[in-house]
Amino acid sequence: MIKVGIAGYGNLGRGVEAALAKNKDMELVGIFTRRDPATLTPKTPGAKAYALSDMASFKDKMDVVILCGGSATDLPVMTPQIAKDFNVIDSFDTHANIPTHFKNVDEAAKAGGNTAIISVGWDPGMFSISRLYGNAILTDGKDYTFWGRGVSQGHSDAVRRIEGVKDARQYTIPVPEAVEKVRNGENPELTTREKHTREVFVVAKEGADQAKIEKEIKEMPNYFSDYDTTVHFISQEELDRDHKGLPHGGSVIRTGTTGFDSENKHVIEYSLKLDSNPEFTGSVLVAYARAAVRMNEAGQTGCKTVFDVAPAMLMDMPYEEIIAHLL
Amino acid sequence: MIKVGIAGYGNLGRGVEAALAKNKDMELVGIFTRRDPATLTPKTPGAKAYALSDMASFKDKMDVVILCGGSATDLPVMTPQIAKDFNVIDSFDTHANIPTHFKNVDEAAKAGGNTAIISVGWDPGMFSISRLYGNAILTDGKDYTFWGRGVSQGHSDAVRRIEGVKDARQYTIPVPEAVEKVRNGENPELTTREKHTREVFVVAKEGADQAKIEKEIKEMPNYFSDYDTTVHFISQEELDRDHKGLPHGGSVIRTGTTGFDSENKHVIEYSLKLDSNPEFTGSVLVAYARAAVRMNEAGQTGCKTVFDVAPAMLMDMPYEEIIAHLL
Numbered sequence: 001m002i003k004v005g006i007a008g009y010g011n012l013g014r015g016v017e018a019a020l021a022k023n024k025d026m027e028l029v030g031i032f033t034r035r036d037p038a039t040l041t042p043k044t045p046g047a048k049a050y051a052l053s054d055m056a057s058f059k060d061k062m063d064v065v066i067l068c069g070g071s072a073t074d075l076p077v078m079t080p081q082i083a084k085d086f087n088v089i090d091s092f093d094t095h096a097n098i099p100t101h102f103k104n105v106d107e108a109a110k111a112g113g114n115t116a117i118i119s120v121g122w123d124p125g126m127f128s129i130s131r132l133y134g135n136a137i138l139t140d141g142k143d144y145t146f147w148g149r150g151v152s153q154g155h156s157d158a159v160r161r162i163e164g165v166k167d168a169r170q171y172t173i174p175v176p177e178a179v180e181k182v183r184n185g186e187n188p189e190l191t192t193r194e195k196h197t198r199e200v201f202v203v204a205k206e207g208a209d210q211a212k213i214e215k216e217i218k219e220m221p222n223y224f225s226d227y228d229t230t231v232h233f234i235s236q237e238e239l240d241r242d243h244k245g246l247p248h249g250g251s252v253i254r255t256g257t258t259g260f261d262s263e264n265k266h267v268i269e270y271s272l273k274l275d276s277n278p279e280f281t282g283s284v285l286v287a288y289a290r291a292a293v294r295m296n297e298a299g300q301t302g303c304k305t306v307f308d309v310a311p312a313m314l315m316d317m318p319y320e321e322i323i324a325h326l327l
Numbered sequence: 328m329i330k331v332g333i334a335g336y337g338n339l340g341r342g343v344e345a346a347l348a349k350n351k352d353m354e355l356v357g358i359f360t361r362r363d364p365a366t367l368t369p370k371t372p373g374a375k376a377y378a379l380s381d382m383a384s385f386k387d388k389m390d391v392v393i394l395c396g397g398s399a400t401d402l403p404v405m406t407p408q409i410a411k412d413f414n415v416i417d418s419f420d421t422h423a424n425i426p427t428h429f430k431n432v433d434e435a436a437k438a439g440g441n442t443a444i445i446s447v448g449w450d451p452g453m454f455s456i457s458r459l460y461g462n463a464i465l466t467d468g469k470d471y472t473f474w475g476r477g478v479s480q481g482h483s484d485a486v487r488r489i490e491g492v493k494d495a496r497q498y499t500i501p502v503p504e505a506v507e508k509v510r511n512g513e514n515p516e517l518t519t520r521e522k523h524t525r526e527v528f529v530v531a532k533e534g535a536d537q538a539k540i541e542k543e544i545k546e547m548p549n550y551f552s553d554y555d556t557t558v559h560f561i562s563q564e565e566l567d568r569d570h571k572g573l574p575h576g577g578s579v580i581r582t583g584t585t586g587f588d589s590e591n592k593h594v595i596e597y598s599l600k601l602d603s604n605p606e607f608t609g610s611v612l613v614a615y616a617r618a619a620v621r622m623n624e625a626g627q628t629g630c631k632t633v634f635d636v637a638p639a640m641l642m643d644m645p646y647e648e649i650i651a652h653l654l
Contacts, residue, residue: 015585018585018586018587019585021587022466022467022585023466043587095654098650098651098654099647099650099651102650119654124654126460126464128653128654129460129638130597131653132638132639132641132642132649132653133453133456133638133641135642135644135653136614136638136641136642136643137453137607137610137611137614138610139349139350139610139643140349183600185600258342258345258346258349258602258603258606258607258609258610259345259603259606260345260348260370264601264602264603264606264607265602266599266600266601266602266603266607267599267600267601268597268598268599269596269597269598269599269600270457270595270596270597271595271596271598272593272594272595272596273510273512273593273594273596274591274593274594275585275591275592275593276585276586276591276593279585279586279591280464280585280593282585283464283465283466283585284464287463287464305650305654306638306654307637307638307639307646307649307650307653307654308637308638308639309637309638310634310635310636310637311456311459311460311463311633311634311636312459312632312634312635314459314460314463315459315462315463316463316466317462319634320426322459322634323425323426323429323632323634324425324426326455326458326459326462326634327422327425327446327451327455327632327633327634
């Protein structure tokens, strides 16, 4: 059994916990939190919550720790710190800061003789792998990534910070015509606006100026101003009833040509349709946690990404069976 | 520069040659053939054809050889033989014999200190990897593979062997309703007949009994009897004009659930739409040839499959750039 710790118990931490229950070779040792552990009730029968500050005392009791903090402030500190004592997995997704994060984690993991795999999930993660495979095969081609239909938590949070907004949910939606053009191998040049639209469901506070809220949303730089955005005002009951889930998904498409005269076209597409973004992400993290333990046993220490992990490392199945059943 | 040899110059060999021209870090050393080398005219400027029996004299002149023979009789002999002297890649696809082939190639490659990657292409190959990733992430789920719309060369050959048939082309076609059900996460149980149909274009010899040919095709065991098959009789001119290409493709779909009560559904799909099956397969072989050379340099000798190859090994790009651009 691979003994696993979870650090952080928000949506992602709960997704990892649910995924562990579906992996027979993994065992949850404990959930580590900065909150008062007594306030957490893990769903796993018999599982306990501990203070994050007590983790070091579990040094010989866990094979790997899955870090479920946020990329903005948690992981840049947490991942290097915990990688000194444990094999770790994180889902760091602040793209511009990945090289710095990689370097910090690499030093810590090497110092401790541990293996850390960063930026695991679906994007970055499975989408990244699909981009790489597509580029390696079709060297002469073009990449497209579409996200959605799905809930963007960052955009939902941004709307919630607007004055007069009580609650909100934002969906990112790929433009169907753009996706079709790409799938048909037309190689279109697409602006931000042509690729995705945004749809926002807002619960306004009593007496709030809805027209003002709508204008503020649509003109918000970076988040909304480059997109066609639709805003709906609904009641809290409607929001809770119809928009409680965290679905997501999307497609990575690589189109390219082969032949001495580039005369043959090819389309590679990897797509996801997910009912629960955190549970799917958690499932990816758990598979890579298995790989981290195995790579560590094989002496591969330091910081790694999904690009360094041979697919066979992810499976709870003997190699002979993998070849017989999946090749 | 990675120095590459091609063994065999049929459709696949020519596909590999075209792919090499699109990879700046690879150089074609020569094409090796059992035919009279003087009868071959490689498309690559300056490239030469040599007798397959002369390959041993190129021992220090090639980093890897891409084997483009057939799985029935060529590769079971060729791959172990050549793996003694060179790093090799093959596209062995006789599923039931992969374990034996693996063992024979492993012994030969280890004896020679070489790295061999077998069963590379899209199925087996990229489809296998997709099945593995899907299974590793959604441990509680179901796999579906659909092939087509595309030309099956084995089925086309089988039709050509029927008395009275001058030429023929067979297309394998997924049943759209079945694909839709799977994509919708309905988890259907599908029979062979419910998953694919077959369409055959036949050029009959003058005076041949078309009704008899059609009956023989539709009742052919293994190849056609389990499928709904449509047969069209056309002229050689029509066949040459409309059915000259070798398009193919298909989808690997994994559907599964997460959550303590399996309450959330997910669909992962990897799909290919290929104008030229041999050129796409050749492009995959070339990317894995690069990986074979690198794995050999890293001391990883013996027989490998796509499951053993970390994605980063496939790319002609420094690791820092891979992380910056593709993660």
